[in-house]
Amino acid sequence: MVAHLGPELVKTLITGAAGMIGRKLSARLSREHDLILHDVVPAGPGSVASDLSAPGEAEKLVAGRPDVIFHLAAIVSGEAEADFEKGYRINLDGTRLLFEAIRKTGGYKPRVVFASSIAVFGAPFPEAIGDEFVNAPLTSYGTQKTICELLLSDYSRKGFFDGIGLRLPTICVRPGKPNLAASGFFSGIIREPLAGQEAVLPVPETVRHWFASPRAAIGFLVHAAKIDTAQLGARRNLSMPGISATVGEQIESLRRVAGEKVVRLIRRQPDATIMRIVDGWPRNFDARRGLALGFRADASFDDIIRFHLEDEKIPAPRPGSA
Amino acid sequence: MVAHLGPELVKTLITGAAGMIGRKLSARLSREHDLILHDVVPAGPGSVASDLSAPGEAEKLVAGRPDVIFHLAAIVSGEAEADFEKGYRINLDGTRLLFEAIRKTGGYKPRVVFASSIAVFGAPFPEAIGDEFVNAPLTSYGTQKTICELLLSDYSRKGFFDGIGLRLPTICVRPGKPNLAASGFFSGIIREPLAGQEAVLPVPETVRHWFASPRAAIGFLVHAAKIDTAQLGARRNLSMPGISATVGEQIESLRRVAGEKVVRLIRRQPDATIMRIVDGWPRNFDARRGLALGFRADASFDDIIRFHLEDEKIPAPRPGSA
Numbered sequence A, B: 001m002v003a004h005l006g007p008e009l010v011k012t013l014i015t016g017a018a019g020m021i022g023r024k025l026s027a028r029l030s031r032e033h034d035l036i037l038h039d040v041v042p043a044g045p046g047s048v049a050s051d052l053s054a055p056g057e058a059e060k061l062v063a064g065r066p067d068v069i070f071h072l073a074a075i076v077s078g079e080a081e082a083d084f085e086k087g088y089r090i091n092l093d094g095t096r097l098l099f100e101a102i103r104k105t106g107g108y109k110p111r112v113v114f115a116s117s118i119a120v121f122g123a124p125f126p127e128a129i130g131d132e133f134v135n136a137p138l139t140s141y142g143t144q145k146t147i148c149e150l151l152l153s154d155y156s157r158k159g160f161f162d163g164i165g166l167r168l169p170t171i172c173v174r175p176g177k178p179n180l181a182a183s184g185f186f187s188g189i190i191r192e193p194l195a196g197q198e199a200v201l202p203v204p205e206t207v208r209h210w211f212a213s214p215r216a217a218i219g220f221l222v223h224a225a226k227i228d229t230a231q232l233g234a235r236r237n238l239s240m241p242g243i244s245a246t247v248g249e250q251i252e253s254l255r256r257v258a259g260e261k262v263v264r265l266i267r268r269q270p271d272a273t274i275m276r277i278v279d280g281w282p283r284n285f286d287a288r289r290g291l292a293l294g295f296r297a298d299a300s301f302d303d304i305i306r307f308h309l310e311d312e313k314i315p316a317p318r319p320g321s322a
Helices: A020-029 A058-061 A077-080 A083-103 A140-158 A185-193 A214-226 A247-258 A272-279 A288-292 A301-311 B021-031 B055-062 B079-081 B085-102 B140-157 B183-192 B212-225 B247-258 B270-279 B288-292 B301-311
Strands: A010-015 A033-039 A068-071 A111-117 A162-170 A199-201 A208-212 A237-239 A242-247 A266-268 B010-015 B035-041 B068-071 B112-115 B162-168 B198-200 B208-212 B237-239 B243-246 B266-268
Touching: A010 A020, A020 A214, A033 B055, A058 A083, A068 A214, A077 A140, A083 A111, A083 A140, A111 A140, A111 A214, A140 A162, A140 A237, A140 B140, A140 B270, A162 A214, A185 A199, A185 A247, A185 A301, A208 A214, A208 A301, A214 A301, A242 A301, A247 A301, A247 B140, A247 B270, A272 B301, A288 B288, B010 B021, B010 B055, B021 B035, B021 B212, B035 B237, B068 B085, B068 B212, B079 B085, B079 B140, B085 B112, B085 B140, B112 B140, B112 B212, B140 B237, B140 B243, B162 B212, B183 B198, B183 B301, B198 B243, B208 B212, B212 B288, B212 B301, B237 B288, B243 B247, B243 B301, B247 B301
Parallel strands: A010 A033, A010 A068, A068 A111, A111 A162, A162 A237, A199 A266, B010 B035, B010 B068, B068 B112, B112 B162, B162 B237, B198 B266
Antiparallel strands: A208 A242, B208 B243
């Protein structure tokens, strides 16, 4: 036995730790948790870099029996759509190998928090997507996430681990560079103008979508690691609360927070392909279960922009200046 | 080129051909179709016996490029629940290997008719399960069927084949011997008394469930092979119409068709385990899409019993005799 000087740290594995959410979650947990950071690329000092879908890698990750596993690793929707085999290998087989490695470890039942997505839903939609709406994804990425949700429920039901899946809204404002996701412009039209750069808007202002700030998303994940899962019953996957806003409303928020001069950096350049993809995406949710279980969304899209400025340490613009 | 003397036969593969539905479907199609029958055990003269989940077997089955594939092969719910690894290997990996073998065959796009199940749904339920109700299965079997439905939709969306999944109601009256399914008694309480044998009823008469005769099920499959799938849109999996009946109503039908003497062969012997399993099962559907697409259920539970007598060539009992 090792003598502990302070309170025992929670041993925590984060897959996809080099991603945007992974990095923010690691930073948030670093003081109270003994972190194992994993990604296919190095996720910082002491992190493990390997391909989760390669034989034996998942076993190595769970060998240390982490108490909590945040499974965030995935390739994004655009890449999964472009490379069918890679999408299934990383997003489905990688997850299944992780779940199998846990199952095969005797006497071990960690909390598994899985980052799912609103891409598990596909049009046509009701006015607001409720907790009993069918999972009929329209992308390979959404299909893979839905399958992982089903596996998570079944493995939890069988007692192999204690899982909870969170359908994260589209994260906005995503800091850093655009990724391959077709949803990239939702962040781009806020982020680039705030950085004094032009941003392309490929869809009409009437397009409505469902958002959470990175800060809200980290809050969801941390809450999911602590929640009493007995409250979930058999349905282990939850749509997270968020903010439903049209692109026009996003732009109005940007105008209120940052002023007209910033808004003028948005350039309209319609893209039929992106419009067609976005047409199949959720617009609004009635995330009743998530709210009842204590998950909290941002209060407004204005707040989403303000959190971006605060969290990324961007000097606040003066709305008055034009 | 082979010279054909008559009209060209439709080349058709049936997996699970040795099962009850497989045998009835083969018999129905034998005149108009050039059949490849497959199962893990021999399914008659000229059939192929192999394990679909073994490497290379799926490729062999699709090498002859069948125009239509009826994928019926599966292990039943009781066995999938008892043997977790076998359930995933046969019901999920076997299906995925078949789908992959089709995808990897160049310039080939068969119609794939997949036998899914109402086990893709789990309680709590609305009064009648509609076409947009969430897939939240409560068994490994239901999880595996749901995952295969999702794969079928995604492979069809990508143009790798032209798939349609049918959620078959519980087949009643199942001829022959009971199988490992926990739903076996729904048929047993009709079949055994009609054969002059005692049957055990493990649940109360108030239990409601969703039924189709083998004749209706074969009708669904044959219709699905011919339907214009453009009508389906992106949602390729359909709940089939059926008959919703309580066990009490089943027994009333049996009394009308076969008389009191036959009904007296049902012995009540409550079984808490079976009751608990059945509690999570669907009771009633609003199968609007299936009906609109021309799928036809039995007209009544009385008909279900009469079809059993006709199709299994059982001498009709005289209801008057007691």
